[in-house]
Amino acid sequence: MIRTSLSSGWPLVAAALLVSAWLVAPGAHAQERVPVIASYAELRPWSDPLEALGTLRADESVTLSATMTETVAELNFQDGEVVEAGQLLMRLExxxxxxxxxxxxxxxxxxxxxxxxxxxxxxxxxxxxxxxxxxxxxxxxxxxxxxxxxxxxxxHRLRAPFDGVIGFRNISAGSLVTPGTELLTLDKLDVVKLDFRVPEVYLAALQPGLRLTARTDAYPDETFSGEIANVGTRIDSVTRSVTVRAILANDDMRLRPGMLMEVVIQRRPRDTLVVPESVLVPRGERHYLFVIDEADDNRLERREVVVGERRAGEVEILEGLQAGELVVRHGVQRARDGDQVALLGIADDETAVRDILQRQRPTAAPDASAKGGA
Incomplete structure (x- = not known):
């Protein structure tokens, strides 16, 4: 009899536990919020990049040579010396x-x-x-x-025609020179010219004053800024490209004529709405993102947006979002329309997502054995 009562009582206990779990679980799940990290949509300067390869030229460059047959009587310069316009460089006998x-x-x-x-x-x-x-x-x-x-x-006197830097000296006092003998080179390097070619299909987007950046393997960690000074008047019939000349400041004279540079032209400069690319949720040809309504206790709204150009880690938003709105950047996979979320932090140019996640990690508990030993 005792066995019969126990076996008949267990189904009732199991059912009661199952009901209790069903009653408690929805409430506990309702109170749990998905943790997310957000970012503000911001208006930022934007442009459509156009890449090219260019070669540097000196702003002014000349090779000075002799105009008569005579011996060198006096040299007044050294290799790499910076000279001024009109300065006496050489005197012939x-x-x-x-x-x-x-x-x-x-x-x-x-x-x-x-x-x-x-x-x-x-x-x-x-x-x-x-x-x-x-x-x-x-x-x-x-x-x-x-x-x-x-x-x-x-x-008989050789003077600098403009301010510049002397090249190597390959002549000595007492040397006999003849007409056409190359005596020295002089380059004006405080400003340098950057010549490059662009396909003709981009001709309408090119104009003087357009900003650009340039990089060279000689200084891999630096970017040099400049602007287009002139666009060529002829299209190459073979390559179907136009030559463009830009001007770069070179006050420290680190850039040298003949350098190969990677050029990025900033076409169609504008201020546009920019968000991190990680906020987008693609669905076929459409794009969505989750906007956090801070006034409604951080409730999510899934919103369709129209995207424009992209660049490293960022995307241009053309429609569907306003500047200053808060969008989910980390935790998008678990976000659902209408859910209320736990905002762990806001990532921006100074605070990365990784920094916020590291702050949320619990501090490791002290070692029990070490505590007992103490």
Whole structure:
């Protein structure tokens, strides 16, 4: 009898426990909120990138050469020296021209005195008008001779045509140079030109003043900024591309002519609504995201949006969202329309999702054995 009563009582106990679990479970589940991390939708500068490869050129560049056959008498520069416009860089031997100049100046002084005497005689009516005019012509002839010699002397002196940096010095004092001999190079590098080619289909989007960024393997961790200065007037009939020239500031002169640079042109610059790409929930060709209504105790609203361009980790929202709205960034997989969520934190440029998750981790309990040993 005892066995019969026990066996008949167990189904009742099991049923009671099952009902209790059913009654308690819905309430407990209703109180549990899905933890999420959110981000604010923000208006940010945006552009459509266009990539190209370009080559750097100096803002001004020249190779100075000799115009006569002569020996080098004086060098006033060193490799890599920064020089100013008009600075004397080199002097060729000019002793013969200097002697000719002294003789011409002596002749000029003689004829100037003769012209002065002829003028005085003319004023006293003791000289003829013809003698005065002949004396004046001889004086002008002497002046022209001096100017000719001074011009030849100027060819013996090599001066910097603009501010710049000297290249390597490959010549020494006493070297014999001939017309056309390359003596030195001079580059103006405080500003550099960046030339690159762009397919003609993008011609309508190119215009002077358009911003761009450039990178080079020589400085892999740095980005250089500039803007388009000019767009070529001709399309290459073979490559169907147009040459574009940009200007980059180079105050520290780290960029050098001939460098290969990766160029990213910022087309169609604008301010647009931007959210992290991780907030999107794709469904076929449509895109959704979850908006958190802070006024309604963090209740979720699934909303369809129209996306635009994308870039690393971010996406442009064209329709369906307003600036300042809070969207679910982490925990999207467990989010449901109409649910109320537990907001763990807001991720932004200064606070990453990983930082928020690490703060939510429970602190490890102290080791029991270590506590007992203490």
């Amino acid at each position: 000019d002793s013969e021209e200097q002697a000719q100049l002294r003789a011409a100046q002596a002749l000029y002084d003689e004829r100037r005195n003769a012209f002065s005497r002829a003028t005085q005689l003319q004023q006293r009516n003791l000289g003829t008008r013809a003698e005065l005019e002949d004396s004046q012509a001889r004086l002008r002839q002497a002046e022209a001779a001096i100017e000719e010699i001074q011009a030849r002397l100027a060819n």
